[in-house]
Amino acid sequence: MIHLQEVSKLYRTDRVETTALDNINLDVGKGEFISVMGPSGCGKSTLLNLIGLLDEPTSGKVALDGKAIDRYGDRDLARVRNERLGFIFQQFHLVSDLSVVDNVEIPLLYRKMSNKERRRAALAALDRVGLSSRTRHFPTQLSGGQQQRVAIARAIVGRPGILLADEPTGNLDSQMGDEIMSILEDLNANEKTTIVMVTHDPRMAEKTHRVVRLFDGRQVQ
Amino acid sequence: MIKNYLKVALKVLGRRKFFTFISLFGISVTLVVLMVATALLDQVFAPEAPEVHGDRTLGIYQVGLRSEQIAYTGFAGYGLLDRVLRNLTTEVPAVERTSILSVQSTAISYLDGKRVESWFKRTDGEFWRILDFQFLEGQPFSQDDEKNGHHVAVINASTRDRFFGGKPAVGKTIAIDGQTFRVVGVVKDVPVLRVVAFSDVWVPISTFKSSTYRKDYIGNFMAILLARSRADFPAIRSEVAARLKAAEAGIPNPEMYKWIFGGADTLLGAFSRVLFSTNSLADSHPERLLGVFLLLMMLFMILPTVNLVNINLSRILDRSSEIGVRKAFGASSWTLVGQFVVENVFLTLIGAGIGLILAAAVLSTLNASGAIPYSDLHLNGRVFLYGLGIALFFGLFSGVYPAWRMSKLHPVQALRGRQV
Numbered sequence A: 001m002i003h004l005q006e007v008s009k010l011y012r013t014d015r016v017e018t019t020a021l022d023n024i025n026l027d028v029g030k031g032e033f034i035s036v037m038g039p040s041g042c043g044k045s046t047l048l049n050l051i052g053l054l055d056e057p058t059s060g061k062v063a064l065d066g067k068a069i070d071r072y073g074d075r076d077l078a079r080v081r082n083e084r085l086g087f088i089f090q091q092f093h094l095v096s097d098l099s100v101v102d103n104v105e106i107p108l109l110y111r112k113m114s115n116k117e118r119r120r121a122a123l124a125a126l127d128r129v130g131l132s133s134r135t136r137h138f139p140t141q142l143s144g145g146q147q148q149r150v151a152i153a154r155a156i157v158g159r160p161g162i163l164l165a166d167e168p169t170g171n172l173d174s175q176m177g178d179e180i181m182s183i184l185e186d187l188n189a190n191e192k193t194t195i196v197m198v199t200h201d202p203r204m205a206e207k208t209h210r211v212v213r214l215f216d217g218r219q220v221q
Numbered sequence B: 001m002i003k004n005y006l007k008v009a010l011k012v013l014g015r016r017k018f019f020t021f022i023s024l025f026g027i028s029v030t031l032v033v034l035m036v037a038t039a040l041l042d043q044v045f046a047p048e049a050p051e052v053h054g055d056r057t058l059g060i061y062q063v064g065l066r067s068e069q070i071a072y073t074g075f076a077g078y079g080l081l082d083r084v085l086r087n088l089t090t091e092v093p094a095v096e097r098t099s100i101l102s103v104q105s106t107a108i109s110y111l112d113g114k115r116v117e118s119w120f121k122r123t124d125g126e127f128w129r130i131l132d133f134q135f136l137e138g139q140p141f142s143q144d145d146e147k148n149g150h151h152v153a154v155i156n157a158s159t160r161d162r163f164f165g166g167k168p169a170v171g172k173t174i175a176i177d178g179q180t181f182r183v184v185g186v187v188k189d190v191p192v193l194r195v196v197a198f199s200d201v202w203v204p205i206s207t208f209k210s211s212t213y214r215k216d217y218i219g220n221f222m223a224i225l226l227a228r229s230r231a232d233f234p235a236i237r238s239e240v241a242a243r244l245k246a247a248e249a250g251i252p253n254p255e256m257y258k259w260i261f262g263g264a265d266t267l268l269g270a271f272s273r274v275l276f277s278t279n280s281l282a283d284s285h286p287e288r289l290l291g292v293f294l295l296l297m298m299l300f301m302i303l304p305t306v307n308l309v310n311i312n313l314s315r316i317l318d319r320s321s322e323i324g325v326r327k328a329f330g331a332s333s334w335t336l337v338g339q340f341v342v343e344n345v346f347l348t349l350i351g352a353g354i355g356l357i358l359a360a361a362v363l364s365t366l367n368a369s370g371a372i373p374y375s376d377l378h379l380n381g382r383v384f385l386y387g388l389g390i391a392l393f394f395g396l397f398s399g400v401y402p403a404w405r406m407s408k409l410h411p412v413q414a415l416r417g418r419q420v
Helices: A044-051 A074-084 A100-109 A115-128 A144-156 A174-191 A202-206 B002-015 B017-045 B078-085 B143-147 B157-164 B230-250 B267-276 B286-317 B320-328 B333-369 B381-407 B411-415
Strands: A002-012 A017-028 A033-037 A059-064 A085-088 A162-166 A194-198 A210-215 B057-060 B063-066 B071-074 B095-102 B105-111 B114-123 B135-138 B152-156 B173-176 B179-187 B201-204 B221-227 B259-262
Touching: A002 A044, A017 A044, A033 A044, A033 A174, A033 A202, A044 A162, A044 A194, A074 A085, A074 B320, A074 B333, A085 A144, A100 A115, A100 A144, A100 B002, A115 A144, A144 A162, A144 A174, A162 A174, A174 A194, B002 B017, B002 B333, B017 B267, B017 B286, B017 B333, B017 B381, B057 B230, B057 B267, B078 B095, B078 B221, B078 B230, B105 B157, B105 B173, B114 B157, B135 B157, B152 B157, B152 B173, B157 B179, B179 B201, B221 B230, B230 B259, B267 B286, B286 B320, B286 B333, B286 B381, B320 B333, B320 B411, B333 B381
Parallel strands: A033 A194, A033 A210, A085 A162, A162 A194, B114 B201, B152 B179
Antiparallel strands: A002 A017, A002 A059, B057 B221, B063 B071, B063 B259, B095 B114, B095 B221, B105 B114, B135 B179, B152 B201, B173 B179
C-alpha cells in the first residue's frame, strides 16, 4: 500500500546540507499498524511527511497503492491527500475559529457533496470518537484529549485508507494517551485502516504490529 | 464551502479588531469619497430630469474664435448660434429640436427694500420641449412668447417661496433685473449641477433690453440639439462643424478673428474640450476626460489597496497552521486562493455597506447644507453599482496577492507555524 524505495531527504541552506533521511526502504501493507521510533531529529516526522505527500524526497521513489507520485502536480497531490490520507498531529492543529463539527468537516469541503451529507458524515465521525455531545463547542473549550479526538474524527471523516499520526499521544497524559491509542487500534482492527504512527513512547509502540526505528536519518530496524 | 469560509472570515475579523477596524475604515472612507464624487458626476452627466434626453442631446457649449494674434475661448454669441442652427431641423432630419439659451447669471430684485439675488436665464420656447421640467403650476412660455418678446417668466419653487411666500404665483408679476415679468409657470427646483437646465428664473431671450445680441458671435449663449438617436451624433457633428466653418464668413469683426473652433458635444465632451483645449471641430475626445476620471479614481484607491494588502499579509501570519491543515486535508493552492479572496471580498463588502450608509449620510448633509444650491444628491442604483464595483476592485486586488503568497506556503512549514 505504501512503498518507499531508496528515499533520501536533504535540507540545504547556503552554508549547510543536512541529511534528514538517508536511503530509506519501507513497505507498509494494507491494514498494517506500524510505529516509527527514534530520537528527536532522527527524521521520523520527515518520513511521515513524505508518506503523507506533504513533502517531496530529494531522491528515491514514494508510491501509494502502487502509483508513484513523483510526477503529480499540486492539484493531483491535493486530491490524493484528500481521498486516501488522514493526518493526526501532535499539536492537534484544529482551526480555533471553527466549531468542533466545522473542523471535522474540513476534508469534506474539498469533495463534491451536499452540506447535509457533509454534516451527517462529520457527526458520525464525532460519534465514532465519542464526542457527539461537543459538536458545537470550540477547540479551546475542550481538553487536550478531546481535541485530539476531534482531530481523529477529522482524519477519518473522509474514510481514508491510510492514517498518518505524528506523535498523537505526545501532548497528552497517559490516561488520555491510552484512550487515543485505543481509538486508533479500533480503527485498525475494525475498519482495516492502515496506520503509520510516529511515537517516542515504547508503551504505545508495543501495541502496533511493527516498529520501524530510525537513527540519524537511517533505518536501523 | 462558502459558508465555512465566511464563518472563518467573521471569526478572523472579530479576533483582530484593530486590524479589522483599520481595514474597514480605509475601505469605507475611500468608498464614501468615491461615491460622493460619483453622485456629483452623476448629477452633472446622468440623463435625469429635467435633462431626461441627455443621452441623445448634443450642445454647442463653448466656441473658440482665433486669428494669428488673438484667441477667444468661451461662450458663443446668439448671432453665431442662430446662424448655425437656422433651419437645421428641416435640413437635417436627424435633429429633432434645437434650442438657444443663455448662461445663467445673477439678477437683482428688491423685496421690501431688501436686495435679493436670483439666478436668471434667457431661453427660447424649444428649451421647454427638449428638457422635461416638473411644473408645479402653470406652463412654460412658448416659441411665440419668445418671438413676440412677451415679458413672461417661469420661476422655480424656491423663488416662489421668496417672492410670493409659497402662495400660487402664476399670473402675478415679478420684478427682476430692472424688468417686470408675468409668471406663467412654476417648476420644481433644479440642482445647480444641471448646468443646462439650472436657474431660478427663466425668461424669453427676446426680452433683452437691447437687440444687439442678435448679431454677436461672442456672448453668453449656448445651444442644445436633440438628436433622434445617438446613432445620428456623427452626422449632426459634421453638419454643425461645417456650419461653424461657414459661419467664419460672417464674423462681425474680421479684423480681429478669422477662424471659429468648436463643435457639437455631449456634456462630457464639452468638459473634455474645455479641459484639453481641443481645437478640432470634429471631436472633443470625451474619452480623455473619462480616462482622467478613471486615473484619478485608481490613484485614490491605490493607497488603501496597498494598505489592505499589507494588513492581509499580516493576517495570514496568524493562520499558517490553518493553511497547513487545509493543504494536508486536500485543499489545492488554487482552492486556498479562492478561499482567501472570498474572505477578502466579504470584508470589503462589509466595508462597502458601511461606506454606503456613510455616503448616504454625507450626501443628505450636503443636500441639507445648501452648499450646492438645490442639490438632489442621492445614491441611486447607478451610484450603488459603481460603489459595488469599487468594493469588488478592492476585494480582488487586495486579496489576490496575499492569497497567492499564502497558497505557496509549504504545508510542512505552515504546520510548523513558519511565517509566509
